[in-house]
Amino acid sequence: MPKKSFESQLSCFGSTETQNAKPKTGIAVANGRRQIVILGGGSGGIVAATKLGRDLGADHDVILIDRRADHVFMPAFLFMMVGQRRPEDITRKLKKLESRNVKIVQAEILGIDPVRRQVTLSSGKIPYDYLIVSLGMQTVPELIPGFTEGAHHAWEMEAALRLRRVLEGFNGGRILVGVPLGPYRCPPAPYEAQWMLDSYFKERGIRDRVTIEFFTRDPEPSGEAHDPVVWMDAQSKKRNIKQHYEFVVKSVDPEKKTVTGLYGYELSYDLLFMIPPHRPAQALIDSGLAETETGIRVDYDTLSTKWENVYAIGDCADMPASKAGVVAHQEADVVAHNLAVGMTGRGESIPLRLHTI
Ligand SMILES: Cc1cc2nc3c(=O)[nH]c(=O)nc-3n(C[C@H](O)[C@H](O)[C@H](O)COP(=O)(O)OP(=O)(O)OC[C@H]3O[C@@H](n4cnc5c(N)ncnc54)[C@H](O)[C@@H]3O)c2cc1C
Incomplete structure (x- = not known):
């Protein structure tokens, strides 16, 4: 079956340019069909x-855009x-969401x-009345000289699969995390990664042949034993993983x-x-x-940006919080709730109150 053109996909939903001669500012007026565009099909x-x-049901158009066909659960x-x-x-x-009024x-x-309230895609332009940006972060190994040639990681799918093959062939030596x-x-x-490596080599029966060490730019944690960072440090040491603090990598x-x-x-590694x-x-x-x-700079209570009707959530929002799925989830809930309240007139708006940072 021929693929639908982007324009015909859009026309299924109408565009704000054709339906609302001028996109309104602020929260939508009654009876106006609105187009909410969400960028990024990650956690947020x-x-x-x-x-x-x-x-919102079928009263408005909710459109989610991602380069991938799939949601990827990075944790x-x-x-x-x-x-x-x-x-x-x-x-x-991601198509599974189409059963829930999401295109x-x-x-x-x-x-x-x-300013023009539109997003440019590889397949055309799409206008919006409200934009939620959840495009996350990208990894940029090139920023550290020698990283691409010398290091492995698990912060992207392909890299994690490569590391898996490398670990399978690793039979002893010094691993630096x-x-x-x-x-x-x-x-x-x-921290989780260090402990998983510890368990992995124990299960393979060669933990005694593998030295695991960790370095971080952070200072050595101190304080109460239940403080998360103090606890994590203790867990690593319990597993015989040496911790190097205040080590700022140059190359x-x-x-x-x-x-x-x-x-x-300098730290050496195998x-x-x-x-x-x-x-x-x-x-x-x-x-x-x-x-x-x-x-993106955001208001900490509402996740609104300096651009009208544009919200940023998750890893791409400059928030005093962890870049974590659990944070993205809570931010998404609040922004979506407040938009729905504004558009339907039902319920009360709420400020973001993160219950985890
Ligand atoms: C190894 C690892 C372990 C983790 N463990 C945890 C954990 O235990 N708990 C936790 O809460 N969090 C964890 N996280 C973090 C969590 O995965 C992220 O914080 C979360 O996914 C952020 O959600 P997001 O929506 O902001 O961005 P993302 O999930 O990164 O989604 C961004 C989306 O935007 C799309 N995109 C980006 N640019 C474009 C473009 N130009 N065009 C089209 N699409 C684009 C991407 O394809 C992606 O789907 C972990 C992450 C990693 C890597």
């Missing part, structure tokens, strides 16, 4: 789309790395114009198999597992929406 995007599709990358999950276990077709468009997002400067997805995950030397930090500190530097999704940098290396 699917939660916002599901809630809006449910709360499971660590399980893939040790052979406990396969790609098909951790992906779900899925698979396309590359090339640009966002918050480490984090770079700057924001990255899921701050506790590098990797794949020939010598060393990582060089500030002030000439296998380097390092979280790559992260930056906001490229489309956000190119469009000028991401103004900091942590993302």
Whole structure:
């Protein structure tokens, strides 16, 4: 069957240009059909789309755009790395959301114009009345010289699968796990990664042949034993994993198999597992929406941006919170709830109150 053109996909839903001669400002007026465009089908995007599709029903158009056909559950990358999950276990077709009043468009997002209120896709332009941006972060290994040639990681699907093959062939030596400067997805995950490696080699019966060490730019934690960072540090030490604190990576030397930090500190490795530097999704940098290396500036209560009717949630929002799915989920819930309240006139708006950071 021939694929529907993008224009005909759009015409199914109408465009704000044709239906509303001029997009209105603020929350929609009664009886006006509105187009809510959600960018990104990751943790934040699917939660916002599901809630809006449910709360607005067929009265408005909720459109979710992603370059992928599938939602990918990234927290499971660590399980893939040790052979406990396969790609098909951790992906779900975004099209499934179509049964919930959400239209899925698979396309590359090339640009966002918050003044004209339109998004440029690889397949055309799409206008919006309300835009929810949940494009996440990208990994940028090239920011550390030698990283691409010398390091492995599990922060993207393909990289996690590669690391799995490398681990299967690793029969002894020194594994160095480490984090770079700057924001990255899921701050506790590098600790989880150390412990999973510990269990993995125990199960293979060769833990005594493997040394695991960890480095981080953070200072050595101190305080109460139940403080999460103090607890994680203790858990690693209990597993005989040495922790190097305040180690700020400058470069990797794949020939010598060393990582060089500030002030000439050096750590050697047989296998380097390092979280790559992260930056906001490229489309956000190119469009000028991401103004900091942590993302789009937002109001901490409402996730609104300085552009009218544009909200940013999840990893691409510059929030004083972890880049974590659990945070993206809560932010998506609040933004979708408040939009639905404004459009239907039912219920009360709520501010974001994260119950985890
Ligand atoms: C190894 C690992 C372990 C983790 N563990 C946990 C955990 O235990 N708990 C937790 O809460 N979080 C965890 N996280 C973090 C969590 O996965 C992210 O914080 C979460 O996915 C962020 O959701 P998001 O919607 O902001 O962005 P994402 O989930 O990254 O979604 C962004 C979407 O935008 C799409 N996109 C980007 N650019 C474009 C473009 N130009 N065109 C089209 N589409 C585009 C992408 O394809 C993607 O689907 C982990 C992450 C990793 C990598």
